Amino acid sequence: MSQQINCPVCGSTDISSSEYNELVSESYGGSREIGLFQNFCNSCETPGDFENRNDEIIQSTIDELKAKAVVHILNDFVENGFSLSAMERALELPQRTLAKWKNTGKPSAAGVSLLKFIRCFPWLLDVAEHKFEFQSAQKIFVSTAYYFIANNSTYIDPLKNKTESQSSSPSMTYTFNNNSITNMTINLHSSASNILLSEPTINRTLELTCDR
Amino acid sequence: MADDHARVIKEFIAACGNTPEKVIPIYNVLRDARTHYKISTKAALFEFIANGGLEQLSFYHCKPWEKNFTQQRPLLVYSFKFKTLHLPGYIAIIENTIIGNWLLKSFHPPTKGNNPTLADKFPNLIGHSEE
Numbered sequence: 001m002s003q004q005i006n007c008p009v010c011g012s013t014d015i016s017s018s019e020y021n022e023l024v025s026e027s028y029g030g031s032r033e034i035g036l037f038q039n040f041c042n043s044c045e046t047p048g049d050f051e052n053r054n055d056e057i058i059q060s061t062i063d064e065l066k067a068k069a070v071v072h073i074l075n076d077f078v079e080n081g082f083s084l085s086a087m088e089r090a091l092e093l094p095q096r097t098l099a100k101w102k103n104t105g106k107p108s109a110a111g112v113s114l115l116k117f118i119r120c121f122p123w124l125l126d127v128a129e130h131k132f133e134f135q136s137a138q139k140i141f142v143s144t145a146y147y148f149i150a151n152n153s154t155y156i157d158p159l160k161n162k163t164e165s166q167s168s169s170p171s172m173t174y175t176f177n178n179n180s181i182t183n184m185t186i187n188l189h190s191s192a193s194n195i196l197l198s199e200p201t202i203n204r205t206l207e208l209t210c211d212r
Numbered sequence: 213m214a215d216d217h218a219r220v221i222k223e224f225i226a227a228c229g230n231t232p233e234k235v236i237p238i239y240n241v242l243r244d245a246r247t248h249y250k251i252s253t254k255a256a257l258f259e260f261i262a263n264g265g266l267e268q269l270s271f272y273h274c275k276p277w278e279k280n281f282t283q284q285r286p287l288l289v290y291s292f293k294f295k296t297l298h299l300p301g302y303i304a305i306i307e308n309t310i311i312g313n314w315l316l317k318s319f320h321p322p323t324k325g326n327n328p329t330l331a332d333k334f335p336n337l338i339g340h341s342e343e
Binding site for chain 1: 227243253281282
């Protein structure tokens with residue numbers, strides 16, 4: 001037997017219910033269509049979720065999609081040769097933190113935000129590697145922008161698909177035209193973090209292939 | 213009662229924190245909060261409001277609710293504009309003196325934008341739509 005609902009606006013009990021679908025999306029986690037409920041007061045003609053049924057459905061869907069996003073993001077890094085240990089070191093996270101997130105899919109809300117930032121802007125790992133020192137961060141940022149412009153404004157995703165990339169060292173490479181440093185490659189996949197090169201190594205134009 | 217807006221918004225914000233069960237989002241408030249501000253649930257919306265989320269809050273207008281269901285004690289809609297980080301917003305609330313709760317009627321970006329137009333400056337000439 002269903003509980004009688006009162007309209008929170010006018011107090012009437014003449015309430016009808018209907019269902020509608022809504023698409024819930026989560027960056028890097030995909031999207032899912034869920035069925036939500038809506039009440040309607042036939043007396044004062046006010047719609048709303050008077051029974052509080054939707055919050056739980058929405059929250060559980062978002063949690064599920066966030067868990068998927070975490071797994072997708074970390075898989076992207078791993079499949080492209082990034083070591084979780086190296087990332088944990090660069091981000092000053094306790095070792096195995098990312099692995100736990102990947103296995104459980106349930107980091108904190110702050111953890112999910114961090115993962116989205118580094119997936120969207122992988123060069124932030126270089127910034128972290130440089131201890132978030134402002135001048136280095138600016139150089140990395142400007143260099144990234146330089147390559148964006150130099151490649152006909154085509155976004156270069158450092159997280160290249162493994163099948164596309166034949167390179168054994170998927171490094172992020174930046175050119176600093178400042179005083180002594182002319183070209184620089186920062187390799188997060190080996191113990192050597194800085195390798196000087198004479199030529200910039202990112203010369204391919206890759207579309208951002210994240211369609212999740 | 214249009215000059216009562218300071219009390220109304222103060223009590224509404226306090227209600228969001230202290231007695232959220234007495235704050236009822238109606239119409240598309242929750243969907244707009246999800247769509248425009250990434251606030252997913254009712255609880256999250258109330259926490260946002262109670263914790264000072266409505267920045268640069270300014271009174272917009274007060275007028276009788278167009279959907280008033282009784283003419284004996286017509287309810288008033290108090291609307292305010294706010295900012296959250298860089299996003300502008302519009303919130304409209306009703307103090308439901310009949311049931312004894314708060315109705316959150318609107319929570320979305322201001323439809324008129326930040327730059328006043330001639331229509332904003334001379335609303336009496338064209339009539340004021342209820343957001």
